[in-house]
Amino acid sequence: MKREAETVLVRRAFGVLFLAISAALLSGTLLIEVFGQSHHPLIFNILVWVACFGIIFAVIFARFRSYMQFVRSRMKQSVKWPMIAKIINGLCWAGPFLAIGLVPSAYQYFILLGIGMGNLSTFFLMKTINKLNNKEQLIVGSISLISIPLAAGLDNSFFSARTDVAILLSRALIAAAYGIAGVYAYFSSI
Numbered sequence: 001m002k003r004e005a006e007t008v009l010v011r012r013a014f015g016v017l018f019l020a021i022s023a024a025l026l027s028g029t030l031l032i033e034v035f036g037q038s039h040h041p042l043i044f045n046i047l048v049w050v051a052c053f054g055i056i057f058a059v060i061f062a063r064f065r066s067y068m069q070f071v072r073s074r075m076k077q078s079v080k081w082p083m084i085a086k087i088i089n090g091l092c093w094a095g096p097f098l099a100i101g102l103v104p105s106a107y108q109y110f111i112l113l114g115i116g117m118g119n120l121s122t123f124f125l126m127k128t129i130n131k132l133n134n135k136e137q138l139i140v141g142s143i144s145l146i147s148i149p150l151a152a153g154l155d156n157s158f159f160s161a162r163t164d165v166a167i168l169l170s171r172a173l174i175a176a177a178y179g180i181a182g183v184y185a186y187f188s189s190i
Contacts, residue, residue, distance in 0.1 A: 010074050013067035014136050015186025020060040022179035028052035029171040033164075077130045078122070085125050093118035108155075108170030109148055115174055116144030136185035143177035 028049045035048070061068055078089065096114035100107040119141030126132045151173060155166040 006070075009067070010070040011134075011136070011185045011188060013064070013070035014074070014134070015182045015184070016060060016064045016067050017071055018136060018140065018178045018182030018185060020056050020182075022175045022182055023060075024053040024056040025171055025175035025178065027056065029168055029175070033168055074132070074134075077126065077132065081125060081129055085129060089118070089121045089125055092121035108167050109152060112144045112148050112151065112170060112174065115177070116141045116148070119144065135188075136181040139181035139184055140177045143180060144174060147173040147177070 031048050031052065032045055035044070078086070081089070093114060096110040096117060099113075100110045103110070119137040121141075123134055123137040123141060126134050126137070147170075151166070151170050154169060
């Protein structure tokens with residue numbers, strides 16, 4: 001019974017974390033869009049992103065401080081993985097982000113790919129090695145990967161002349177993936 005109660009708290013904690021990520025992504029995307037990303041130096045965009053994530057995480061985790069221990073304890077599970085599992089997981093997360101350097105014009109797809117593959121690999125490794133069923137990561141990973149052809153299709157048909165809209169769409173899809181998974185994780189335990 002105690003393990004079930006802890007599982008509920010861990011899932012709820014990740015629900016809060018994923019909702020915070022979703023809110024930060026949406027607010028950062030909207031602020032950059034409102035202020036116009038091409039009219040300011042790169043440092044401005046970086047400051048907007050840092051401020052959005054910083055403020056939202058500070059507010060959310062000040063309110064839900066007790067949840068942080070559950071997030072940390074679940075993240076520590078991966079420290080005990082065999083080296084090959086860590087390498088696979090690291091490549092799934094970092095590989096697509098590193099590929100941005102090779103094809104910068106497709107970076108919105110590589111971000112979706114990295115978040116999709118990273119969350120799916122973490123889900124499968126946690127399920128296989130730790131016997132944990134983190135469905136919220138399965139949701140984020142699946143939605144992110146499914147969003148790649150959707151984003152590419154929309155980019156190539158409607159927004160081919162507007163790369164800023166294509167990038168906005170990609171960020172919105174990532175925020176939606178984290179938001180849906182966050183709502184699922186938070187409320188599935190009730």
